[in-house]
Amino acid sequence: MVSHEYVANGLRLEHTGQLNRELDMPKITQQYVQAPPFCLQVELCEGCNLRCSFCGLNGIRGKANDLKFMTLDLAKVLIEQIKESKWNSRIEFAMHGEPSLHPDLVKIVSLFRKGLPKKTHLMMTSNGGGFLRSPTELIDGVLINLNVLALDAYENVNIVPKILEKYTGVFKPKHYPKDKQANPHQRRAEGEHDLVIVQDISEATKGTHSSLNNHCGCGAPLNDSAQGKRCAKPFREMSIRWDGSIALCCNDWTGVYKCGNIQYKSIVDIWQGPEFQAARRKLYHGLRDFGACKGCDALSYRPGLLPDQRGNDSLPLPSPRDEAVIAKAVAGKTYTLPVLRDWQKV
Numbered sequence: 001m002v003s004h005e006y007v008a009n010g011l012r013l014e015h016t017g018q019l020n021r022e023l024d025m026p027k028i029t030q031q032y033v034q035a036p037p038f039c040l041q042v043e044l045c046e047g048c049n050l051r052c053s054f055c056g057l058n059g060i061r062g063k064a065n066d067l068k069f070m071t072l073d074l075a076k077v078l079i080e081q082i083k084e085s086k087w088n089s090r091i092e093f094a095m096h097g098e099p100s101l102h103p104d105l106v107k108i109v110s111l112f113r114k115g116l117p118k119k120t121h122l123m124m125t126s127n128g129g130g131f132l133r134s135p136t137e138l139i140d141g142v143l144i145n146l147n148v149l150a151l152d153a154y155e156n157v158n159i160v161p162k163i164l165e166k167y168t169g170v171f172k173p174k175h176y177p178k179d180k181q182a183n184p185h186q187r188r189a190e191g192e193h194d195l196v197i198v199q200d201i202s203e204a205t206k207g208t209h210s211s212l213n214n215h216c217g218c219g220a221p222l223n224d225s226a227q228g229k230r231c232a233k234p235f236r237e238m239s240i241r242w243d244g245s246i247a248l249c250c251n252d253w254t255g256v257y258k259c260g261n262i263q264y265k266s267i268v269d270i271w272q273g274p275e276f277q278a279a280r281r282k283l284y285h286g287l288r289d290f291g292a293c294k295g296c297d298a299l300s301y302r303p304g305l306l307p308d309q310r311g312n313d314s315l316p317l318p319s320p321r322d323e324a325v326i327a328k329a330v331a332g333k334t335y336t337l338p339v340l341r342d343w344q345k346v
Helices: 072-085 105-115 129-133 135-143 159-166 267-271 274-284 320-330
Strands: 006-008 011-013 019-021 039-042 090-093 122-126 148-153 173-176 194-199 237-240 245-247 258-261
Touching: 072 105, 072 267, 105 122, 105 135, 122 129, 129 135, 129 159, 135 148, 135 159, 148 159, 237 245, 237 267, 258 267, 258 274, 258 320, 267 274, 274 320
Parallel strands: 039 090, 039 237, 090 122, 122 148, 148 194, 173 194
Antiparallel strands: 006 011, 011 019, 245 258
16 A cells, blocks of 8 residues: 655655645645555457447447557556556456457557566456457467456357357356356456356346446436445546546546546556545545536445445545545546437437
């Protein structure tokens, strides 16, 4: 865990001990240090080969083949920052696109495996689109460096059945939630590799893949059903986009709430930074009245344990200075230009 970070008179004492000038940063003293995230979501690709009706991709993409990829150089920057953080977060290749479409898929995944401690849990969630090119070669090439490869078996798409027909590799497929032990989000032991076929999320009624949300209005209309309820995402997850930018959570598809970019600030500094901390004080009290959180209906698992991992701490109500940080974080252009849905055009 990093040490406390203090801000006074526009000067910030970093966790590294260096003193940096932040002329435009509100003067906030942060008393609380957030525990490391359970999960780091890494976006290898923004864009997808599919256009599922429930997906927030429809709110940021006009064309299905408009793809943007994380570069190998940026991946190396991220790997070094993860290593320096000494976090033991689960790394999940997913987010706002189909990771298997990355042109250097095997190489970029191998960079993470070779560059991070052996105990690091690596997983990928995929619709399988990129693996169709060469199922056995690509699945075995990627999964030898992953702990879990989870393939979403969407019922109206024949990708996963085609893959299973052609796959002749060394990994025996497991099925979730039929097999509860195959839960793709459970950490595996070092050296364990599972190929998991996941039931269509739009059809599942149980398991960790059985609930949909409106993706902050990009996937379905906004609603206030979750207003007053805590959200755990900015306490437990950090989502790094293809270009290194970080929004408050993965459901903010357009990137309304901007927290920083790993090319200019480390993941530790961003995680403990004023943007995340101000939002946490809001969401700890169920105040979903700002940025992409306004009208988001995503629910969290065990929110009573916030803000730390055991529910032993507490956070105060947001201050006027927190509101100033939030106003700045949501001001200006979003990370990704939106494509307005029908309900957003009214």
